[in-house]
Amino acid sequence: MNVTEKKPVRIGLVGAGFMGKCHANAFRAVNGLFDLPVAPQLELLADMDETSAASAASTLGFRRSTGDWRMLVADPDIDIVAITAPNKLHEPIAVAAAQAGKAVYCEKPLSTTLASAARMRDAVAQAGVVNLVGFNFLCNPMVRMARELVQAGEIGEVTSFRGRHAENYMARAEAPHSFRTDPEGGGALADIGSHILSMARYMVGPIVSVCGSTSTIYPERPVFEGSDKTAAVRVDDHAHALLWFQGGQLGSVEANWAATGRTMDLSFEVTGTQGAISFSQERMNELLVYRSDAASGQQGFTRIEAGPTHVPYDRFCPAPGHHLGFNDLKIIEVAGLLRAYATDGHAFPDFAEAYAVQATVAAIHASSQQLNRMVVAS
Numbered sequence: 001m002n003v004t005e006k007k008p009v010r011i012g013l014v015g016a017g018f019m020g021k022c023h024a025n026a027f028r029a030v031n032g033l034f035d036l037p038v039a040p041q042l043e044l045l046a047d048m049d050e051t052s053a054a055s056a057a058s059t060l061g062f063r064r065s066t067g068d069w070r071m072l073v074a075d076p077d078i079d080i081v082a083i084t085a086p087n088k089l090h091e092p093i094a095v096a097a098a099q100a101g102k103a104v105y106c107e108k109p110l111s112t113t114l115a116s117a118a119r120m121r122d123a124v125a126q127a128g129v130v131n132l133v134g135f136n137f138l139c140n141p142m143v144r145m146a147r148e149l150v151q152a153g154e155i156g157e158v159t160s161f162r163g164r165h166a167e168n169y170m171a172r173a174e175a176p177h178s179f180r181t182d183p184e185g186g187g188a189l190a191d192i193g194s195h196i197l198s199m200a201r202y203m204v205g206p207i208v209s210v211c212g213s214t215s216t217i218y219p220e221r222p223v224f225e226g227s228d229k230t231a232a233v234r235v236d237d238h239a240h241a242l243l244w245f246q247g248g249q250l251g252s253v254e255a256n257w258a259a260t261g262r263t264m265d266l267s268f269e270v271t272g273t274q275g276a277i278s279f280s281q282e283r284m285n286e287l288l289v290y291r292s293d294a295a296s297g298q299q300g301f302t303r304i305e306a307g308p309t310h311v312p313y314d315r316f317c318p319a320p321g322h323h324l325g326f327n328d329l330k331i332i333e334v335a336g337l338l339r340a341y342a343t344d345g346h347a348f349p350d351f352a353e354a355y356a357v358q359a360t361v362a363a364i365h366a367s368s369q370q371l372n373r374m375v376v377a378s
C-alpha cells in the first residue's frame with residue numbers, strides 16, 4: 001500500500017530528551033520498513049516550556065509544539081500519546097490521555113510507585129485504549145528466538161534464570177542527581193532492573209516471590225553536573241535479588257548503574273535440563289546456545305549471528321552480519337504498537353505486564369527493608 005493511501009495516525013510526544021528523540025526517529029522510520037495499514041504523522045510535541053518544545057519540534061519534524069502537556073492530551077487531533085518524560089509525569093499524562101480516548105505508549109518504568117502503576121493499568125483498561133510500555137529489549141529478534149527455543153523445549157525443562165542489567169552511567173561519584181535519583185520511584189532497580197525483570201518474565205514466566213537487597217554506593221551526589229553543592233542520595237545504586245518463578249524455578253537478577261566498565265550489559269542465561277541460552281545486549285546480534293546432545297568432544301556454546309531469517313531483521317537488511325542497533329529495537333516496538341492500533345488493539349508488553357514488573361521491583365525493595373542476614377560462622 002502506498003504511504004499516501006494509508007490511514008494517518010497522529011502522534012503527540014511528551015519529552016524530547018534521549019528517549020523522545022528515539023521515539024520520534026522510530027515513528028519517522030517505521031513506514032519505510034514495515035507494511036502497516038496506518039501511517040504515523042508527527043503532529044505535536046510537548047516539552048518543559050514553549051522554547052524548548054519549539055526547538056525540538058523543528059529538529060525532530062513535528063508540525064506543532066507546546067510547553068504544556070495538558071494541551072497535548074486534550075488536543076482532538078492526537079490519536080497516540082507517547083510519553084518520554086521523567087517517571088513522575090507518566091501517571092498524570094497517561095491517565096489524562098486514556099480518559100481522552102487516546103492510545104498510550106509510555107516509557108518504562110511504568111510509574112514511581114506500585115499504587116500509581118495500578119491506577120495507570122486500570123485507567124487504560126477502563127478506557128479500552130491501546131497501551132504499550134517501552135521494554136524495547138524484548139523486541140530484539142535474537143531475544144525472541146531465545147524465547148521460542150525455550151518454549152519449544154529445545155533446552156529441556158528450564159531450571160534457572162540468571163540476569164543482570166549493569167551500566168556505568170552513575171559509576172562516578174560526581175554523577176549528579178536527576179529524576180533517576182528521585183526518592184519516589186528512582187534508583188537502579190526501578191530504572192534498569194525493570195528491564196531485566198521484564199526479560200526474566202518474558203523468558204521464564206511470572207515471578208511469584210523474591211528476596212533481595214539494595215545498596216547505595218555514593219551517599220551524596222552533586223545537585224547538578226559540576227555543582228559543588230551536594231544532596232543525600234536516597235535510592236539504590238545497585239540491587240541483587242533471588243527470584244522464584246511460578247513454574248518452581250529459582251533465578252537471580254542484579255541491577256547496577258555504577259558498574260564500572262559496563263556500558264550496556266543487559267545479559268541473561270537461561271539454563272535447562274538439555275541445554276542453555278546466553279545473551280548480552282552488548283553483543284545484541286548474537287545468541288549463544290548450548291545443547292547437551294551434541295556429540296562428545298563437540299559440546300560448547302554455539303554462537304548464532306543475527307541475519308534475515310531472524311524476523312524482522314529482514315525488514316532492515318537482506319544481509320546477515322550487518323547488525324541491528326538499539327534504535328532499530330524501538331522501530332520494531334513502534335511497528336507492534338501501530339499494528340495493534342490498526343487491528344485488534346492488543347500490544348505487548350502492555351500496562352498490565354509493566355504493572356507486574358513494577359510489583360516485582362516493589363517486592364524486592366520491601367524484602368531489602370526486612371532482610372534477615374545470617375552471620376557467617378568464624
Ligand SMILES: NC(=O)c1ccc[n+]([C@@H]2O[C@H](COP(=O)([O-])OP(=O)(O)OC[C@H]3O[C@@H](n4cnc5c(N)ncnc54)[C@H](O)[C@@H]3O)[C@@H](O)[C@H]2O)c1
Binds near residue numbers: 016052083108109
Ligand atoms: N526504554 C529504554 O531503553 C529507556 C532508555 C532511557 C530512558 N528511558 C525512560 O524514558 C523516560 C525519559 O528518559 P530520558 O533518558 O529520555 O530523559 P531525558 O532527561 O533525556 O528527557 C526527558 C525530557 O522530558 C522533558 N520534560 C521534563 N519535564 C517536562 C514536562 N513537565 N513537560 C514536558 N516535558 C518535560 C525534558 O525537558 C526532556 O526533554 C524515563 O521514563 C526513562 O526511564 C527508557
